[in-house]
Amino acid sequence: MLKLGVPSKGRLMEQTFDWFAARGLRLSRSGSDREYAGRVDGADGVQLVLLSAGEIPRELAAGRIQIGVTGSDLVREKLPGWRSDVRELAAMEFGHADLVLAVPACWTDVETLDDLAAVATAFRRAHGFRLRIATKYHRLIRAFLSENGVADYQLVDSQGATEGTVANLTAEAIADITSSGATLRANHLKMVDGGLVHQSQATLFAANSADPAEVDRLARHLGLAG
Numbered sequence: 001m002l003k004l005g006v007p008s009k010g011r012l013m014e015q016t017f018d019w020f021a022a023r024g025l026r027l028s029r030s031g032s033d034r035e036y037a038g039r040v041d042g043a044d045g046v047q048l049v050l051l052s053a054g055e056i057p058r059e060l061a062a063g064r065i066q067i068g069v070t071g072s073d074l075v076r077e078k079l080p081g082w083r084s085d086v087r088e089l090a091a092m093e094f095g096h097a098d099l100v101l102a103v104p105a106c107w108t109d110v111e112t113l114d115d116l117a118a119v120a121t122a123f124r125r126a127h128g129f130r131l132r133i134a135t136k137y138h139r140l141i142r143a144f145l146s147e148n149g150v151a152d153y154q155l156v157d158s159q160g161a162t163e164g165t166v167a168n169l170t171a172e173a174i175a176d177i178t179s180s181g182a183t184l185r186a187n188h189l190k191m192v193d194g195g196l197v198h199q200s201q202a203t204l205f206a207a208n209s210a211d212p213a214e215v216d217r218l219a220r221h222l223g224l225a226g
């Protein structure tokens with residue numbers, strides 16, 4: 001039996017259901033909109049579990065589900081060394097979003113990452129504390145800034161409405177997901193050149209601990225190569 005974890009709400013859930021339907025598997029909730037169990041028609045030995053997108057990486061790594069759909073950003077953020085826990089079966093071509101670094105649009109002296117590094121150092125000298133970057137993507141942002149020579153900063157945790165933290169004076173910069181760019185613009189923020197951290201999309205993952213024969217059987221059923 002393969003347990004398939006799918007996001008429990010919103011666009012990601014609907015587009016996941018559509019993606020499987022186009023490949024002959026009908027996923028549906030078994031009861032009301034509030035019930036987090038479901039059924040799978042069109043394949044034997046697959047059980048549907050509806051979960052928070054953010055919890056699917058951990059559930060895969062723990063072996064409580066064998067297959068899961070979530071954003072590629074969330075797997076990289078939640079699982080250190082993610083390749084040792086999961087493998088990608090298919091990029092699903094929806095849920096596209098860019099994880100980016102952004103600063104106030106009025107910071108005319110910051111266009112590039114090098115500018116940000118210089119301003120961060122000057123900021124620390126002037127204020128006696130490090131420039132604050134609000135994000136929920138702590139692991140990805142730390143790794144990215146370290147690779148790009150930005151050192152004088154601190155992360156402040158923001159689990160939602162991250163673009164508002166600058167106006168609320170709890171951060172000087174942010175790192176968050178953008179797709180249309182509307183939220184950044186509405187909050188008077190601009191992306192830093194070279195500040196694209198990850199291009200995310202919904203992805204079908206298999207746990208490395210899952211039975212390879214069972215995973216391959218499902219992958220073939222879905223028409224996935226390899």
Ligand SMILES: Nc1ncnc2c1ncn2[C@@H]1O[C@H](COP(=O)(O)OP(=O)(O)OP(=O)(O)O)[C@@H](O)[C@H]1O
Binds near residue numbers: 055095097
């Ligand atoms: N505006 C957007 N457009 C496209 N994809 C997005 C957008 N915002 C977030 N995403 C993607 O959706 C996925 C889920 O995002 P998020 O962690 O915000 O989940 P959520 O809907 O708040 O669910 P939960 O709180 O249950 O985990 C992530 O992979 C993220 O990249």
Ligand SMILES: O=P(O)(O)OC[C@H]1O[C@H](OP(=O)(O)OP(=O)(O)O)[C@H](O)[C@@H]1O
Binds near residue numbers: 178
């Ligand atoms: O570039 P845009 O098209 O404006 O999209 C970006 C916004 O979408 C996401 O928020 P969402 O409303 O999905 O929820 P969240 O606040 O829980 O992240 C993300 O966190 C941004 O705030």
